[in-house]
Amino acid sequence: MATDPVSDEEFSVERCFTVHKGNMPVLLVAGHGGRWPLNAVPKRSRPRANTVRDDNTNELLALVAAAVREQSGGTCEPYTVSALCHRRYCDLNRSEGDASEHALATRYWRYYHGTIGAMVREMVAAHPHALPALIDVHGQSWRKDTVLRGTQDGRTTPRLLALYGSAALVGSEGLLGALHAHGHAVYPPLDVAIGTHATTPEHASFNGGWTVRYWSGLAADTPEGHAATAVLAHDGHTFVDAVQLEIGFHFRDTASPLMATFAADLARAILRWHHHYLVPHEHRHEHEHEHEQMKQHQQSQSQQQ
Numbered sequence: 607m608a609t610d611p612v613s614d615e616e617f618s619v620e621r622c623f624t625v626h627k628g629n630m631p632v633l634l635v636a637g638h639g640g641r642w643p644l645n646a647v648p649k650r651s652r653p654r655a656n657t658v659r660d661d662n663t664n665e666l667l668a669l670v671a672a673a674v675r676e677q678s679g680g681t682c683e684p685y686t687v688s689a690l691c692h693r694r695y696c697d698l699n700r701s702e703g704d705a706s707e708h709a710l711a712t713r714y715w716r717y718y719h720g721t722i723g724a725m726v727r728e729m730v731a732a733h734p735h736a737l738p739a740l741i742d743v744h745g746q747s748w749r750k751d752t753v754l755r756g757t758q759d760g761r762t763t764p765r766l767l768a769l770y771g772s773a774a775l776v777g778s779e780g781l782l783g784a785l786h787a788h789g790h791a792v793y794p795p796l797d798v799a800i801g802t803h804a805t806t807p808e809h810a811s812f813n814g815g816w817t818v819r820y821w822s823g824l825a826a827d828t829p830e831g832h833a834a835t836a837v838l839a840h841d842g843h844t845f846v847d848a849v850q851l852e853i854g855f856h857f858r859d860t861a862s863p864l865m866a867t868f869a870a871d872l873a874r875a876i877l878r879w880h881h882h883y884l885v886p887h888e889h890r891h892e893h894e895h896e897h898e899q900m901k902q903h904q905q906s907q908s909q910q911q
């Protein structure tokens with residue numbers, strides 16, 4: 607039997623992630639897009655363990671982050687965390703106990719969620735009047751030309767919905783509504799009120815996993831949430847509104863020009879969402895120069911085209 611060539615002490619978990627510190631209250635994460643083996647960790651073998659990676663979500667996340675930077679004239683940069691190891695060794699969108707069956711994989715899980723926690727705390731500290739948000743980028747092939755919303759029918763975005771109602775997600779300046787305004791199909795359809803029986807519920811397989819449930823505070827009162835809080839939230843509970851986006855395969859197909867177009871449109875949707883909902887109105891003047899710069903930048907770009 608092959609032995610592990612690298613001891614636990616030498617295993618460098620920080621090399622298993624691409625991390626970028628941003629300057630706006632938006633954190634983009636992708637936990638299922640990795641391709642690497644995770645050292646000598648065996649493949650997860652539990653029944654019901656999903657071991658299939660989400661194709662090209664890391665690549666899409668990088669395109670979206672670059673497009674946000676470019677469209678804002680360099681003034682807005684999201685925080686980002688992308689996992690580089692394959693889901694078959696550790697599922698970062700599960701609770702710690704469910705994520706892996708090996709101590710190194712647990713370190714990998716803790717590094718990912720610990721990094722998210724550090725970024726969440728930094729966003730909250732740097733933008734005390736904003737509503738910081740986490741977007742968890744995933745991939746699905748149920749509807750290849752559609753983006754599925756995963757918020758546990760609004761329960762992982764409690765602050766936005768309390769302040770602004772469903773429009774904060776499905777209105778024309780909401781994250782999903784803005785994406786739809788750019789011509790992309792979203793699911794559920796843009797019903798008026800999220801989380802009431804008058805609306806179409808989110809797809810049961812894509813309605814928001816551990817990451818959005820934990821980091822929004824929804825899982826905090828579960829035993830697993832308590833365990834995670836003990837590990838991750840060293841200096842108190844800090845939670846944010848969190849949206850899982852399940853991106854159809856056509857938008858993640860590196861052979862198709864649609865991928866870059868979609869990334870640019872998702873970046874536009876994120877910027878609209880940020881300006882209209884994440885940054886509060888009474889503090890918007892602090893960001894007005896960003897709007898001006900962005901408009902000028904977009905005008906000069908469209909003149910060039």
Ligand SMILES: [Zn+2]
Nearest residue numbers: 638660744745
């Ligand atoms: Zn996924």
